[in-house]
Amino acid sequence: MTLDVLEQRLADLTIDTPDPGRVTARVMSRAAIRRRRSVPRTVAVGGGTIALMLAVLYFVPAADVVLADTPIAGELLRDAGLLGAGNRVTSVGAVSTSSGVRLQLIGAYADSTRTVLLVHAEPAVRPSGLGPTDTVTDQFGRSYFINRSMSNGLTGNIVFQAEPLAWPDAITGARITLHLTGLVPVTCTGSPSVDPKAVKCGEGPPIAGSWTLPATLGVDESTTLALPAPAQLGPATFRFTSVRSSSATIAIDIEVKGVTQEELSRRVPDGKKGKETFTIMVLGPNGEWANGNGPGAPPNEQGVHLHVYGYRFGPGEYHIHATYVGYGEFDRVIRVP
């Protein structure tokens, strides 16, 4: 059954909605309130006050956070997609040495989409596979999956990117710990500024060890932005359900109807790994590539929901460009304050 004009307008209606993140934070906060009092009021109030003071001292690390006074190298911020949030990156400085490798946690950043840790290694190394023992944990003992790391064999800089911190870290701030158990030495020669293709890198044998780097940081708030108009590519209808931006990240949620996840992830054989049939890109105000998910790859789709995130370089018009082989492409503009 096709939608008539009015139905389509209703489905595409752009309206100001409450901020889901803020509503969630309030809901979780209120849901945590005990409803029944099982001890006398005086005892409860006294005990509660002491508990609250202790809780504040331990669970509100944001109170200790000092934002970076020392500028972090622009190159490292660019690699991490944090150019738009340079003054929101928390300066850390924690050091851990094991098996002859010294790691220094230079900075950390978190928003509702990702948690980013900036590390400098001496000598240069890369993570060894990021197994289950390589984790980011918070003050509540919860583990966050490290989904991405980028190592620079010339500078020794490593960017780790993990899942976003869970509630209530967004309210209280977080005391997190990066723990690594395996690294691989990397030796690179050449200069990318002279000839990027001439840079050659070699790797040494894996090094087992234990590196623990703590950090305290706040969580950057995000702003809800206006939803772009829906789009149709062949049988697939793309409806934007949420667009948010923090100082470093643009998070875009898209609901897809008319196709399955398998159809969207299908690859056209090309003699190698196969070419993706569906790609989506985030482009910055100057047309620069701003994908946080990977170069043009369909993001982590679950069912028929796409979660795309891009790097925010600053305010301006960002473009979401999607291509579906055989059905065409669409371009939508997001105005980021």
Next chain:
Amino acid sequence: MEVALSPTELDTGALTAEELCRRYAPSVCRFAAMIAGSSTDADDLAQDALLRAVRAIRSYDSSRGTAEAWLWRIVVNSARDSARRRDRARDLFERLAFVNPRESESVEDAVLARLRDADLHAHIRLLSHRDRMLLALRYGTGLETAEVGAAVGLNADTAGKAIRRALGRLRARLEVSQK
């Protein structure tokens, strides 16, 4: 990678408050914005509905239906309670001011072509609470007709007819406003 939960994961019975909010808060917020009379009311409704769901999460039984259907029943009940508290007098007026739907596609097309989203939203807000709820569930959150029916306690056929009548009343309002 950012984890977006699939319906399968939600329907295992191991539903947590965090998962519930992460998965459904955007839809609930859009639903609330579409049916509430103001942004403040929308904020309150979204919070109240999600809070009820979170507090009732232990009562969710995956053997009795999907988490989505369970959640939308709670959201609809919250919306009804909210309407009873805030809009009792206005709802009565809306029923008295009932306008019979007309069928005139060409007029409708002409009207819609000139209508901004904000104006269309304003017209939706003038509908009865029940009509707003049906349209918000069907078009605001993208539920299928049967799912809308499950949320409001109607079978699929009846829900479909109710949605069409709500659309008809909205069309009639749009046409009247242009005269």
